[in-house]
Amino acid sequence: xxxxxxxxxxxxxxxxxxxxxxxxxxxxxxxxxxxxxxxxxxxxxxxxxxxxxxxxxxxxxxxxxxxxxxxxxxxxxxxxxxxxxxxxxxxxxxxxxxxxxxxxxxxxxxxxxxxxxxxxxxxxxxxxxxxxxxxxxxxxxxxxxxxxxxxxxxxxxxxxxxxxxxxxxxxxxxxxxxxxxxxxxxxxxxxxxxxxxxxxxxxxxxxxxxxxxxxxxxxxxxxxxxxxxxxxxxxxxxxxxxxxxxxxxxxxxxxxxxxxxxxxxxxxxxxxxxxxxxxxxxxxxxxxxxxxxxxxxxxxxxxxxxxxxxxxxxxxxxxxxxxxxxxxxxxxxxxxxxxxxxxxxxxxxxxxxxxxxxxxxxxxxxxxxxxxxxxxxxxxxxxxxxxxxxxxxxxxxxxxxxxxxxxxxxxxxxxxxxxxxxxxxxxxxxxxxxxxxxxxxxxxxxxxxxxxxxxxxxxxxxxxxxxxxxxxxxxxxxxxxxxxxxxxxxxxxxxxxxxxxxxxxxxxxxxxxxxxxxxxxxxxxxxxxxxxxxxxxxxxxxxxxxxxxxxxxxxxxxxxxxxxxxxxxxxxxxxxxxxxxxxxxxxxxxxxxxxxxxxxxxxxxxxxxxxxxxxxxxxxxxxxxxxxxxxxxxxxxxxxxxxxxxxxxxxxxxxxxxxxxxxxxxxxxxxxx
Numbered sequence: 001x002x003x004x005x006x007x008x009x010x011x012x013x014x015x016x017x018x019x020x021x022x023x024x025x026x027x028x029x030x031x032x033x034x035x036x037x038x039x040x041x042x043x044x045x046x047x048x049x050x051x052x053x054x055x056x057x058x059x060x061x062x063x064x065x066x067x068x069x070x071x072x073x074x075x076x077x078x079x080x081x082x083x084x085x086x087x088x089x090x091x092x093x094x095x096x097x098x099x100x101x102x103x104x105x106x107x108x109x110x111x112x113x114x115x116x117x118x119x120x121x122x123x124x125x126x127x128x129x130x131x132x133x134x135x136x137x138x139x140x141x142x143x144x145x146x147x148x149x150x151x152x153x154x155x156x157x158x159x160x161x162x163x164x165x166x167x168x169x170x171x172x173x174x175x176x177x178x179x180x181x182x183x184x185x186x187x188x189x190x191x192x193x194x195x196x197x198x199x200x201x202x203x204x205x206x207x208x209x210x211x212x213x214x215x216x217x218x219x220x221x222x223x224x225x226x227x228x229x230x231x232x233x234x235x236x237x238x239x240x241x242x243x244x245x246x247x248x249x250x251x252x253x254x255x256x257x258x259x260x261x262x263x264x265x266x267x268x269x270x271x272x273x274x275x276x277x278x279x280x281x282x283x284x285x286x287x288x289x290x291x292x293x294x295x296x297x298x299x300x301x302x303x304x305x306x307x308x309x310x311x312x313x314x315x316x317x318x319x320x321x322x323x324x325x326x327x328x329x330x331x332x333x334x335x336x337x338x339x340x341x342x343x344x345x346x347x348x349x350x351x352x353x354x355x356x357x358x359x360x361x362x363x364x365x366x367x368x369x370x371x372x373x374x375x376x377x378x379x380x381x382x383x384x385x386x387x388x389x390x391x392x393x394x395x396x397x398x399x400x401x402x403x404x405x406x407x408x409x410x411x412x413x414x415x416x417x418x419x420x421x422x423x424x425x426x427x428x429x430x431x432x433x434x435x436x437x438x439x440x441x442x443x444x445x446x447x448x449x450x451x452x453x454x455x456x457x458x459x460x461x462x463x464x465x466x467x468x469x470x471x472x473x474x475x476x477x478x479x480x481x482x483x484x485x486x487x488x489x490x491x492x493x494x495x496x497x498x499x500x501x502x503x504x505x506x507x508x509x510x511x512x513x514x515x516x517x518x519x520x521x522x523x524x525x526x527x528x529x530x531x532x533x534x535x536x537x538x539x540x541x542x543x544x545x546x547x548x549x550x551x552x553x554x555x556x557x558x559x560x561x562x563x564x565x566x567x568x569x570x571x572x573x574x575x576x577x578x579x580x581x582x583x584x585x586x587x588x589x590x591x592x593x594x595x596x597x598x599x600x601x602x603x604x605x606x607x608x609x610x611x612x613x614x615x616x617x618x619x620x621x622x623x624x625x626x627x628x629x630x631x632x633x634x635x636x637x638x639x640x641x642x643x644x645x646x647x648x649x650x651x652x653x654x655x656x657x658x659x660x661x662x663x664x665x666x667x668x669x670x671x672x673x
Contacts, residue, residue: 009311011055015062016318016325019070022063066322074323077116077161080140085111087118087164088134090177091127093279095216100124105160106133110140119143119155119163122170129185130178136169146509147660147673148540157282157327184277188212194415195407203420203427207407210400213237213278221571222431224543225438227382228572230371230389231430234400237278238333239340242287244405245274250295264299268292282317282324283333289313290337306341310334328381332374339373340366347473360394367393372480376460380453383544384446388437396433399426438572446546449494452487459483495546501666502603504614504621505673506637507537508659513639514538515612515623517605523550524598524605525566525575526612528623529639530557532565537660539569541673548572552598554579554591556607619665626654635663 089108096102102124107117118140120133127133140162143151155161192214196204205218215223215235226232234240249270253263271288278284290309297304314334317324324330344366351362368390378385386392403426410420437443447453466472466479502519512531516538517524523542527534542550550573555562559580579596595608603616611630612623620634626642636652639659648654653670655661660673 005308005311007051007055008058009315011058012062012315013318013325015059015064016066016322018059019063019066019322020326062318065319066325069322074156074161076114077110078142080110080114080116080162081142082140084137084139084166086134086136087116087138087140088112088132089116089118090175091129091131091133092117094127094129096124102127104133108132110162116162117158117160119160120167121163122167125170125172127172128174128176128178129181130175132173132175134171134173135164135167136171137166138164138168139166140164144657147507147658148536153326154328157321157323157330159321159323181276184273188214188277191411191415192217195410195420198410198415198418199420199424199427202431203424206427206431207403207410207420207423209235210237210241210404211407211411213281213284221568222435224572225431225434228384228386228444229392229396229434229437230386231392231396231400231434233332233336233374234397234404236283236329236333237275237281237287238283239287239290239337240397240401241404242271242274242284242291244401245408246271246291246295248405248408260299264295267295282327282330286310286313286317286330286333286337289316306345307338310337310341328377331377332381335373335377336370339370343373343467344369346467347477350473363394364390367391372484376456379447379456383448384444384546386444388440388443392434392437396430399430403427403430441546441548445491446544447491447494448544448546449491449498452491452494455490456487459487498545501664502616502619504623504635504637504663504665505541506623506639506655506659506661506663507541507673508534508639509537510657510659511625511640512537513623513659515614516541517603517614518545518547519603519616521549522600523547524552524554525550526552526554526556526605526607527562527566528556528607528610528612530555530559530562532561535562535565535569538566539573542570542573549574549576551576552579553577554596554607556581556610614665616665619668621663621665626656637661637663 087106087108087110089106091104092107093105094102100123101121104120104125104127105117106120108115110116110118120135125133141164142161143155143163145152155163192204192208192212195207198204199207202219202222205214206222208214209218213236218235223232223235226235246267249267250263253266258266271291275281275284275288290306290313293309293312294304296302317330347369348362348365351365352358353362370393371386371389375385403423406420406423406426410417410423413419447456460483463476463479463483466476499518499521503517505516505518507514507516508529508531511529512534513529514525514527514534514537517526525538527538542548550570553566553570553575555566555578563578563580579591581591591607595606597607598605603614606613606615610625611628613632614621614623620632621637622632622635623637623639624630624632626638626640627646628638631649631651636649637655638649638652639655641656642648642654653661658672662671662673663669664671
């Protein structure tokens with residue numbers, strides 16, 4: 001085996017994946033098949049017994065590291081789930097929210113004994129990095145994933161295994177122990193504010209997202225447009241950002257004739273500060289490690305190899321935090337880097353690059369193969385992906401890069417010079433184009449089928465196998481094209497099947513509830529509770545199911561406020577008719593205290609006094625508050641919490657904390673989302 005680092009990384013990560021799914025019998029079968037194929041094709045490529053032993057050892061180490069991390073670090077912490085106790089720890093991360101609220105990540109000890117990192121949400125205590133927050137009494141709980149966000153997997157991959165609630169007796173001890181970290185945090189906040197001040201709200205937030213990874217202040221629909229057009233990766237601090245900063249810095253140091261060893265040290269120091277300032281996202285850590293290998297190779301007169309560097313970075317990251325193996329950011333970063341630096345370069349190697357058409361053709365092909373590399377993970381983690389990404393990456397990413405370079409120059413000068421006009425022009429052009437792209441149905445594809453995702457995993461493994469085993473461009477190109485065709489046909493069939501079902505989806509959390517009724521491509525949205533978060537759930541449901549049109553949007557409570565929320569979240573959904581109470585406005589379609597009804601040839605929807613009924617043939621669904629004493633016929637769906645001490649209705653379905661469920665009336669089944 002010529003490039004042992006690649007084989008070692010593949011075996012190590014395979015071991016970690018295997019440890020993650022070790023209780024799944026199908027994984028044992030896949031692992032056995034993979035081992036047999038690896039040994040067979042390895043022999044054909046001249047691998048020795050020593051190579052086989054190395055792969056086996058790294059595979060075993062991957063399993064061992066993951067398993068020991070789980071046994072000695074994860075399980076002792078989650079054993080406190082549901083228990084009361086105390087916690088004291090230093091602030092390692094913090095996020096400010098509205099209404100004087102804040103979130104803190106604390107690293108310390110539970111009951112003075114067990115080391116742990118936890119999440120604490122509460123009143124803004126004006127704490128700084130390194131300050132010690134002591135919680136005298138609290139209840140520990142593992143993170144509960146929600147329909148909108150898989151918090152359990154995300155925080156687990158960050159090494160944060162618990163959150164706290166029922167908090168009492170909280171105090172802060174000022175330590176001033178992290179002065180550099182606090183200076184960098186203050187600098188980031190100051191520069192974010194100046195970026196907005198010297199340009200405009202959208203441009204400033206856009207630049208802050210690209211430079212610092214600060215995406216919270218960027219409009220949600222702008223982010224949606226960027227992801228649907230295939231350039232959402234520019235918002236993640238990763239290889240593009242790290243390489244630009246490193247190249248600019250090294251060019252400046254070279255111009256000043258700084259010693260190459262000193263330049264290397266300065267570059268590493270700057271990259272560390274930049275990664276920390278961006279809150280150390282795994283994509284930036286991976287990029288910084290690879291950049292370090294790149295310049296170290298030149299420093300010692302060695303040839304840099306992107307795949308070797310990527311493999312080494314993957315081993316380092318997963319060795320420090322084994323749960324990163326299932327982190328969306330890590331997998332997207334690794335697959336994207338593999339796509340652009342390895343796979344795409346291999347596939348376009350023989351393409352000419354002389355004339356403008358040849359340059360555009362090669363760049364487009366490289367972008368297409370990079371998009372293919374990240375496509376499976378976009379579907380697995382986000383349920384939708386961009387189809388137009390090869391085109392948008394060729395034409396829009398250079399504009400984003402130019403804007404970012406302009407923004408970095410502004411930040412490095414302390415935000416004093418008024419030089420952001422070019423960035424403002426570039427950002428406005430990008431936002432305008434991506435929003436137009438996001439409205440075109442053909443430019444993005446959704447996939448919410450578990451069967452389709454399983455097929456995609458199988459096809460992806462097959463294509464990777466073709467690349468590593470056959471190393472034939474023609475075989476890989478044909479295999480990739482066939483895989484895309486098979487997946488596209490299967491996904492289309494699944495989507496058609498889904499749209500042939502009559503579905504009543506109840507969405508929200510706790511007392512928040514909105515209902516989406518879909519059948520034959522038509523959709524009706526009824527917000528029952530008037531909660532501010534309901535529009536988030538509806539927007540997500542429509543997006544992952546590829547629904548871009550709604551016949552009705554009915555706002556039954558807090559209509560004036562909810563109208564703004566829904567118009568923002570459903571900006572890319574065409575709504576035919578709006579239904580609001582008559583005492584709220586003078587829209588064309590209003591209803592009074594008696595409610596409203598929507599009647600079609602095959603079904604009807606009625607709403608009155610907080611109760612929604614949907615009838616489809618002989619089937620009936622009633623959605624009402626859990627506290628209601630009425631007993632409904634057919635499906636009796638109840639959201640929120642029942643009254644304390646009240647008897648529950650045996651025939652009713654209580655949704656409790658998670659209201660996300662689909663009732664499929666065409667076959668009489670229910671699906672939790």
